[in-house]
Amino acid sequence: MTDYNFAYLDEQTKRMIRRAILKGLAIPGYQVPFASREMPMPYGWGTGGVQVSAAVLTPEDTFKVIDQGADDTTNAVSIRTFFQRTAGVATTTSTSDATVIQTRHRIPEEPLTEGQILVYQVPIPEPLRFLEPRESETRKMHSLEEYGLMHVKLYEDIARHGHIATSYAYPVKVEGRYVMDPSPIPKFDNPKLGDMAAIQLFGAGREQRIYALPPYTQVISLDFEDHPFEASKADHPCGMCGATKSYLDEVIIDDAGGRMFVCSDTDFCDARQAAGHKGKDAA
Amino acid sequence: MTPLLSVQGISKHYGPHIGCADVSFDLYPGEVMGIVGESGSGKSTLLNCMAGHLAPDAGQVVFDTRPPSSSEAVGQYTDGPRDTIAMSEPERRMLGRTDWAFVHQHARDGLRMGVSAGGNVGERLMAVGARHYGDIRDKATDWLDRVEIDASRVDDRPTTFSGGMQQRLQIARNLVTGPRLVFMDEPTGGLDVSVQARLLDLLRGLVRDMGLSAIIVTHDLAVVRLLADRLMVMKDGRVVEAGLTDQVLDDPQHAYSQLLVSSVLQV
Numbered sequence: 001m002t003d004y005n006f007a008y009l010d011e012q013t014k015r016m017i018r019r020a021i022l023k024g025l026a027i028p029g030y031q032v033p034f035a036s037r038e039m040p041m042p043y044g045w046g047t048g049g050v051q052v053s054a055a056v057l058t059p060e061d062t063f064k065v066i067d068q069g070a071d072d073t074t075n076a077v078s079i080r081t082f083f084q085r086t087a088g089v090a091t092t093t094s095t096s097d098a099t100v101i102q103t104r105h106r107i108p109e110e111p112l113t114e115g116q117i118l119v120y121q122v123p124i125p126e127p128l129r130f131l132e133p134r135e136s137e138t139r140k141m142h143s144l145e146e147y148g149l150m151h152v153k154l155y156e157d158i159a160r161h162g163h164i165a166t167s168y169a170y171p172v173k174v175e176g177r178y179v180m181d182p183s184p185i186p187k188f189d190n191p192k193l194g195d196m197a198a199i200q201l202f203g204a205g206r207e208q209r210i211y212a213l214p215p216y217t218q219v220i221s222l223d224f225e226d227h228p229f230e231a232s233k234a235d236h237p238c239g240m241c242g243a244t245k246s247y248l249d250e251v252i253i254d255d256a257g258g259r260m261f262v263c264s265d266t267d268f269c270d271a272r273q274a275a276g277h278k279g280k281d282a283a
Numbered sequence: 284m285t286p287l288l289s290v291q292g293i294s295k296h297y298g299p300h301i302g303c304a305d306v307s308f309d310l311y312p313g314e315v316m317g318i319v320g321e322s323g324s325g326k327s328t329l330l331n332c333m334a335g336h337l338a339p340d341a342g343q344v345v346f347d348t349r350p351p352s353s354s355e356a357v358g359q360y361t362d363g364p365r366d367t368i369a370m371s372e373p374e375r376r377m378l379g380r381t382d383w384a385f386v387h388q389h390a391r392d393g394l395r396m397g398v399s400a401g402g403n404v405g406e407r408l409m410a411v412g413a414r415h416y417g418d419i420r421d422k423a424t425d426w427l428d429r430v431e432i433d434a435s436r437v438d439d440r441p442t443t444f445s446g447g448m449q450q451r452l453q454i455a456r457n458l459v460t461g462p463r464l465v466f467m468d469e470p471t472g473g474l475d476v477s478v479q480a481r482l483l484d485l486l487r488g489l490v491r492d493m494g495l496s497a498i499i500v501t502h503d504l505a506v507v508r509l510l511a512d513r514l515m516v517m518k519d520g521r522v523v524e525a526g527l528t529d530q531v532l533d534d535p536q537h538a539y540s541q542l543l544v545s546s547v548l549q550v
Contacts (some may be wrong), residue, residue, distance in 0.1 A: 131395075144373045148380075148410025152395070152402050155409065158416055159399055159438050224416040 007054040007087040013037055017055035017210070021201055024212035029174030031125050031142075036208040046079060046104060047205030049121035053102045056117055056201070057083065062090045064098035069106040069247070069264030076104075095267050105168070107189040109246045109268040112198035114215060120183040122204035125211065127171045127181040147179045150222055158227055167232065173220045180211065180219075187221065188231045188247045194219035236261040239281030241272035285347050285364060287312045287496050288333070288464060293342035295328050301520035302328035306342075308515065308525065312463070315490060315497045317511030317528060319504060319543065325520035326500040327468060333498065334385050334466045335367060335375045344368055346464070349382065380410050384457035388469040390449035393456070394441045400427060400452055401437040407460045426455040430485060447478035451485065458489065465490075465497040471506055483509050504547055508532060516540045 020034035039047040063083050067076040071093040079102060080091050092098050095108040102119040112118060128138045131149045150171050157165045170187035174180050182193055183202060193213065200213040213219065223229035234248040239260040246268060248261040260281045263269035286309035295302035303325035310316050318326045331337040333344050343366045350362040367375055387393040394403050404423040413419050424434045430451040441449050471479040487510055490497055499510055507514055507528055514531045516524040524537040535541045
């Protein structure tokens with residue numbers, strides 16, 4: 001494949017993105033502006049993540065894409081094929097074999113290791129966005145560390161629902177400094193953000209922001225003393241592999257109220273089934 | 284006695300136009316200062332300069348700061364009189380959340396309309412580090428009660444409140460952190476007379492109970508007659524007369540003050 005530069009973007013663009021990534025890694029949780037490029041896919045399909053992946057990929061890398069935990073959905077398949085064609089890198093669905101993993105809305109169940117890079121697709125990088133509409137003001141709030149408003153959101157949750165009902169994109173505080181939106185991962189995944197061995201990079205294409213968590217960064221989910229943070233999941237075992245500690249999707253299987261719960265991480269679930277684990281719904 | 288707020292030579296120009304020019308006065312703890320004048324006389328400009336919303340061209344606003352309590356760990360301002368204009372922005376904003384309060388004319392400017400009444404009152408508490416939901420809620424309910432809003436409305440949004448209730452909610456939201464100085468910009472503007480009377484009664488009670496100092500900007504002489512200890516009359520950006528409220532209103536010396544007092548409609 002010689003029609004495209006390696007990984008689609010030109011070298012100067014990748015340099016610009018790498019500079020933003022390095023700055024992001026130097027200031028964990030800080031949103032670095034970057035000159036986001038038009039990509040051959042619509043906004044909302046992961047243009048930010050794709051640009052970050054393009055900037056960090058090398059020809060020796062093995063690439064994996066997950067969409068809501070699955071390797072076989074439209075978004076995952078199209079982005080995987082995109083880099084297969086434009087970069088010629090090896091691809092995989094196995095979490096442990098991959099060196100660069102682009103993800104939408106999940107962190108793999110299998111713990112990541114040093115040397116791996118996890119790239120998140122981020123729709124709205126600003127955690128304060130729906131509380132404070134002015135960008136000039138949210139920037140000032142970040143720079144002056146005025147995060148009282150973030151707790152107002154959690155307060156409203158408890159006042160209305162009796163508990164913190166925010167279940168995804170749950171705000172976190174990084175290294176005691178910046179409040180960060182972890183992208184719309186379920187709050188079940190929040191504890192994995194902190195102290196992770198892999199590098200975590202966040203790219204928001206439309207909003208033109210990159211932020212990052214270097215390995216072993218302290219990440220704390222915000223909460224109240226009398227309403228502590230709780231990583232929640234559906235209270236069932238996986239119907240296919242019987243796992244009890246993985247994040248589950250609820251799948252409607254007929255129009256008579258039938259449903260099953262399966263691991264959202266397909267690679268994790270497949271590996272368990274191959275190892276002989278069986279859930280109650282497995283054929 | 285150290286003045287709580289000492290304003291020295293505040294001037295603000297908008298291009299060739301004078302916003303306010305060379306205003307100086309001292310405000311002592313527990314004192315309420317009224318600033319009256321017609322539209323465009325520079326009262327709001329002066330108030331915004333003092334409260335740090337506008338940067339004045341010249342002058343000083345010296346505030347007698349107090350040592351930070353443990354819950355205000357973020358701000359590290361030292362105590363004693365300090366010029367708030369020369370302060371760093373984080374310090375000034377910290378002051379704006381703790382020792383200062385600002386009541387806007389339109390409650391919508393001072394409230395978060397998408398957040399419940401309890402959340403509105405609790406915001407300042409959370410901004411200075413409160414992280415216990417039960418405590419925050421108890422305080423919010425207590426303050427709603429103090430401004431005569433039924434505690435059952437604590438989870439309702441201010442959009443469902445009447446104008447007078449919104450204004451009372453704004454006051455509760457501002458006073459919950461126990462400020463020492465309140466800036467008020469036409470707090471009774473746009474309210475009908477009976478609601479105004481209730482609000483004034485409430486404000487007078489709160490000012491007295493909490494020993495607040497306040498600066499009230501208004502064009503309504505009845506408001507200052509009721510609330511203010513001292514009065515400044517402004518015209519064209521300058522203070523034309525200042526003195527005790529009763530003295531200025533009953534025996535105005537300056538021609539403009541005389542005009543202002545005689546313009547009040549008698550029922």
